[in-house]
Amino acid sequence: MVYRFLRKSKACRSFEHAFRLIELGINTPFPVCYSEIFSGGLRESYYISRHMDYDFDFRVLNHNPKWPNRNEILRQVARFTFKLHENNINFLDHSPGNTLIIDKGDGQYDFxxxxxxxxxxESMSFDKRMHNMRRLWLSKNMINIMSETYAELYGKTYEQTHALMTKYSRAFQKKVNSKKLRKRRRRK
Structure with missing residues (x-):
């Protein structure tokens, strides 16, 4: 009942958000349609976008420290994330698998x-922006690179940006790892 009267379905939200992103100049696979199946309340919902070929996703950068041009890609991801934030986009699932990357050649990438x-x-404070990046599962090296670029764009010091990005990234990683550990212990 919540989805029928109080909240839009995930499919509907994805569809509407895709158009809003496109209007703001943020890349996303083009939205085609969404469908909702009701039986009393919402039973199922589906979102369809155009298929998109891409070269890799952000996870590749997490798992391959020697990925070609990795540092430049990370700088461009920081610029892309800054663009999201400047457009008042708080992407709550800003995680490694949800950013697809296309290599345009000449060291340029589309996200x-x-x-x-x-x-x-929504408008986002500096603190909220750094908190938004926590799910990217950034290593120390990735934080070093991305915080430098983001600090330049935002007008904060490298130290301020690095400290907050590290704080939120590590807290998130600790939380996820603790949950995994508890699950493993329960299985034994």
Missing amino acids: YLIDLNRMRF
């Missing part, structure tokens, strides 16, 4: 967001 249902359009 596309997927899994769009969890998103807010």
Whole structure:
């Protein structure tokens, strides 16, 4: 009943968010349609976008420290994330698998967001922006690179940006790892 009267379905939100992103100049696979099946309340919902070929997703950068041009890609991801934030886009599922990357050649990359249902359009403080990046599962080296670029764009010091990005990234990683450990212990 919540989805029928109080909240739009995930499919509907993804569809609407895709168009809003496109209007703001943010790449996402083009939305085609969504469908909702009701039986009393919402039973199922489906979102369809155009198929998109891409070269890799952000996870590749997490798992391959020697990925070609990795540092430049990370700088461009920081610029892309800054663009999201400047457009008041709080992508709540800003995680490694939800950013697709296309290599345009000449060291330039395009970034596309997927899994769009969890998103807010709101002004974001510096603290909230750094908190938003926590799900990217950044290593120390990745934080060093991305915080330098983001600090330049935002007008904060490298130290301020690095400290907050590290704080939120590590807290998120600790939380996820603790949950995994508890699950393993329960299985034994």
